[in-house]
Amino acid sequence: MAEIGDLVKINDYEGILMPSDGKITIIKLSSGYNMAFKNAKINLIKKKEEVKKEKHGTIKKNPKLKNISILHCGGTVASKVDYKTGGVTAQFAPDELLQLFPEIKDIANIESKLIAQMMSENMRFTHYNLIAKAIEEEIKKGVDGIIVTHGTDTLHYTSAALAFMLENLPIPVLLVGSQRSSDRGSSDAAMNLISAISFITNSDFGDVAICMHAGTNDDDCLVLSATKTRKMHTSRRDAFRPINIKPYARINYTTKEITYLNNNFKKRSNTKLKVMPFKEDLKIGLFKSHTNLYAEELDVYKNFDGLVVEGTGLGQLPNSVVDNSTEESGKIIEKIEELTKKIPVVMTSQCVYGRIDMNVYSEGRINMGAGIIGNNLDMTPETAFIKLAWLLSNKLDVKEYFPKNLRGEISERIENIFLI
């Protein structure tokens, strides 16, 4: 019986048996091409040779350089292609990382740890707690900075979560992802990672932040707010954009020069780190308003612990009966009132940019009258979601703390910055 990796013959073609699903059998020919067969009769030619597993260990440290811990939480910031099988494997060991990114050894000493290997959409509060715990341990070891590698889809949720969880950070924690996987020559992973490492070693920054491409060019990376950044493109390298705020800094990848654009960040703290974790079984909803809305869509949330509404515009919901066909609006506001009696309901905007202002229209005032909070804030829906969950987890009064700027998530004033 042939196994994956064995040399086999199907019809007149010889090749290495590849992983495949269903009725299709795939072999890799000596030319490098893969070939697919339906209902193939597989003849074993030669069993595969057992590959000795490489042993990975730590690497010798340079006492002159700072120590950085890399915590892997998914995504493919570092991966290797096995041309024999065509498989792509993620790399975590420090020596493997140095093999892929040899220039790091001149910038910092690195240690690494695998926390989770997952697509970031599968992240749960449990994982946030795991990451925070790992960060706490690394800080106890005395490292000078931490890099969290992460899938990009929910990277900005995790950055916000860590920003709320970690109080009095003595060192910077930078989240790094890649929009082009690292198995390709054009991957943005190396530049994002190396820029983050060089920023940590050359800055007094003591906050949680995101480090990703500034533009489509392989020239600069941006250090972005953990709570005011959003993935704004499905695929571009520069998908992560600051919302209602300037980036903290720009790092030139070639010269490693740092240009500060916004000094409104926390410096390294001398007081004791405090980790305030998430309550893992909390149920927080994120509800998007839309036209032709039915009140029953809100029924889902009746057993939830909190709800973030992504309203339209300045913070609107269909809540006013204006003619015969808008009776549903009356039912919607009744549903909202029922919810606010039991759980906190906060307003954000699907516009993403700008501030909530429920005073401008009567419909907005109806929302506030129904008990929705969050007026005059400019939090992204994702950050509001994380903040609400974190406040509830730590039994902090939502009415009091939700409107308070705790981790740079609320702008006192919004400058003339839009779509940057």
Added chain:
Amino acid sequence: MDYKKLGFKCGIEIHQQIEGKKLFCNCPTEIRKDEPDYSFRRELRASAGESGKVDKAAAFEQQKKKYFIYRGYDETTCLVEQDEAPPRPVNKDALQATLQLCSMLNCKIADKVIFMRKVVVDGSNVCGFQRTSLVGSDGYVEINGRKIGVESVCLEEEACQVIERNEDRDIYNLSRLGIPLIEIATAPDIQSPEECQETAAKLGMLLRSTGKMKRGIGSIRQDVNVSIKEGYRVEIKGFQDLRSIPKIVEYEINRQLKEKKKQGPHVRKAEPDMTTSFLRPMPGASRMYPETDISLVDIDLSNIEKIETIEEKQKRYEKDYKLNKDFAFLAVKSGIDFPVLFTKYKNLEPKFIVNTVINLPKKIKKIHNVEVDILKNEFVLEALNENKINVSSVEDILVKLGKGEKVMLDDYSTLPIEEVEKEIKQIVSENKNLQFGALMGKCMQHFKGKVDGKIVNEILKKLT
């Protein structure tokens, strides 16, 4: 040279661009040279394979430590070419054209098409690899009654065009990237440099026969793989002209024979003076891995029928329409459906039709510098067919049409033969002192092209 004795082995690779849209996005396949709308900068790193091995060719490029500037166009290059978005599903028309060719080359066709990433780090592919798939294999093409094996027919992406190479950076034009490309690789069955040229010509003819290929300079490229017993395998790229193949191959064999320290397999570039120069190491087979952004593609062979090749069509024209080889070639090459014209204008000779449709406008362009398409003015052919106008007035009519002048066919209408005779008699009686030649001239001038010279000649001969 005794190629058999030398152990001469030769195979060729043909790359041909397919007309239509790009292979993995909906951009047009327009190669542009005008001012770009945008440019961006990228770097590439060779990713190590198992046990840290980096492909030889890839490592060669990386040691150069370069960065790349890409220039693109808003209307014709999109996020896919920029490597800022994943590939869209494969262009089905390009795949069908490839399958058509596979069937013409008697290839076995895979049950599903799998796209691979072939690592290329010289910057010519923005993402650092070329997407390529093996569609057909194990076929053959017949050259002089001998079968030359076709090892593979691949469908792949065209690369960027280099604009400028510098020590620290190369500049590329993005517009060519992603054009569907058919790659045909023959087995090393070719036995002489001449046979190599013939094989290239035959494959080119088969490609054109599909009617789906791009035309013009750069749309087809040939690489030649040669080796001799005493030497090693060399791939020669960049032939400008098929006719240069035998000479360049011969020179390369001589070079290898004279070489004192054997270099080993590598890629060479064909120079205009028929010599070749070192280009880069031969890439290993170990540089491919699956393109996971594209799922396996189902193959639809239901529309693949045997098509008539250009060669076969030419033979048919010669036989069915009594065209000579040159005219049959012209007719087929033009892509015009001549049999329709031949049936429609059956009073006219096929040869005359081909000449009038293809050659006459060329002559008019040369002499009068006006462009005219007779197929857009088919009433001229109709009038000729119905004998309403005379052959000798066609050129005059077409020149007028080309200049945009109004043409009244009545001005050219053919006179009844009795009328012609009557008028010639009149001219002869008025010019009794003139010689035959002068009389002929007088008559032609008189009829202003309304009467065929042949007829005038015959009548005059009878009268004088």
